[in-house]
Amino acid sequence: MGAREALRDPENFIRGNTVLTAPPLVPELRLHVAAEMLPIWQMTEEEMQQAGLPPPFWAFAWAGGQALARYILDHPEHVAGKNVLDFGAGSGIVGIAAAQAGAARVCAAEIDPVALVAIALNAQANNVELTCLEGDLTGEPGGAWEVVLAGDVCYEGPASRRIMGWLTDLNRSGALVLVGDPGRTYFPKTGMEKLISYAVKTTTELEDTDLRNTSVWRLMS
Ligand SMILES: C[S@@+](CC[C@H](N)C(=O)[O-])C[C@H]1O[C@@H](n2cnc3c(N)ncnc32)[C@H](O)[C@@H]1O
Numbered sequence: 001m002g003a004r005e006a007l008r009d010p011e012n013f014i015r016g017n018t019v020l021t022a023p024p025l026v027p028e029l030r031l032h033v034a035a036e037m038l039p040i041w042q043m044t045e046e047e048m049q050q051a052g053l054p055p056p057f058w059a060f061a062w063a064g065g066q067a068l069a070r071y072i073l074d075h076p077e078h079v080a081g082k083n084v085l086d087f088g089a090g091s092g093i094v095g096i097a098a099a100q101a102g103a104a105r106v107c108a109a110e111i112d113p114v115a116l117v118a119i120a121l122n123a124q125a126n127n128v129e130l131t132c133l134e135g136d137l138t139g140e141p142g143g144a145w146e147v148v149l150a151g152d153v154c155y156e157g158p159a160s161r162r163i164m165g166w167l168t169d170l171n172r173s174g175a176l177v178l179v180g181d182p183g184r185t186y187f188p189k190t191g192m193e194k195l196i197s198y199a200v201k202t203t204t205e206l207e208d209t210d211l212r213n214t215s216v217w218r219l220m221s
Contacts, residue, residue, distance in 0.1 A: 007047055010117040014059075017043060020125055023061035023093060024201035026069045028100065031091045031122050034059040037205050044114070057090045058115035063200040063207065064152025065090060067214040068180030069097035071196055076101035078147060078176060085109060085145040087137065088153040088163070092119035092130060094180070098149060099128035107145070109133040138166040142173050151180040160186035171219040182207075182214040192217040 007013055017040050018032035034040040037055060044056050072079055072094065080102035086095030089108035092115075099106045108119045108130045116132045123130045139162075142148075148170050154160040168191065171177040181187040182200065197215045204210050 007044070007114055010114050011121065013043075013047065014114070014118050014121055018059055023066050023069070025066040025198060026061070026073065026093065026097065028073060029069065029093065029096055030125050031061055031093060031096075032059070032118055032125070033061060033091070035205075054112070056112075056114065058110075058112060058118040059091070060206055061091060061093050062152035063182035063202050063212040063214045064180035064184075065093040066151075066180070066200050066202075067182070067196075067198045067216050068149055068151045068178060069093050070198060071178070071180070071216040072097045072101050072149070078178070079103040079149075082146040083107075083144050084147045084149060085137075086130075087148060087150045087167075089119055090115055090151070092122045094149045094151045095119070095130050096123060096126050096128055098147075099123070099130060100126065103147070105131065107131045107133050109135070109137050111136050138162050142170040142175055145170070145175055148175050148177045149179075150177070152182065152184070153179070154181055154184040154187040157186050160184075160188075164188055167219060168221075172221045177219040179217045179219070180214060181217065182212040189217075192219055 020030045021033045079098045084098045084103040084106045086108045095106045095108040167177045195216045200214045
């Protein structure tokens with residue numbers, strides 16, 4: 001069993017350290033979110049008795065995910081009746097929006113097992129059904145996803161290149177791929193069409209400013 005599976009009662013941990021709140025750009029939806037990054041990160045490390053863990057991304061609605069969720073709710077035709085993947089789902093914000101917009105099936109993929117518990121709790125809080133998939137799908141064949149959504153996944157150099165390369169392959173195989181990004185350093189803007197931009201209210205807990213200009217991009221094959 002890996003160290004990241006050592007959180008004794010993840011559901012209780014999530015409920016105890018978050019508040020069910022609507023993300024500013026997506027008031028239709030409610031998520032278990034934390035007010036501050038450091039305390040919940042430290043508590044995760046203490047509970048797991050391990051230092052140097054990645055941040056609990058699942059405890060926040062990131063700017064890229066908020067923008068993509070907003071776009072999907074306002075343009076349900078992209079996902080209605082479709083088989084949808086929310087890649088790097090975090091809290092599940094984008095997948096939940098896709099389910100609300102009428103997707104036939106939504107699968108949320110995450111490498112963080114605690115995130116998968118948060119996604120299930122958040123899906124329940126919004127009365128939608130998502131399937132959860134644990135692990136890194138990059139490099140795997142696309143499967144049956146007609147639409148692939150990725151909110152704010154370009155925050156590390158090598159990982160961003162691998163993820164964007166894989167998303168490009170899925171796009172070439174016929175999937176519609178939409179990405180939400182608030183101008184992260186590693187986000188490549190070539191081979192994409194910008195669909196819309198939003199000023200997303202966020203927090204200086206997570207970002208260097210409390211308002212981030214965030215765009216939704218469509219990969220072009
Ligand atoms: C910044 S968060 C964004 C979460 C959510 N999409 C949002 O916008 O609020 C990025 C998420 O991607 C996940 N992630 C990173 N690499 C991944 C991979 N290869 N496969 C699945 N999830 C991954 C992380 O665990 C993290 O939860």
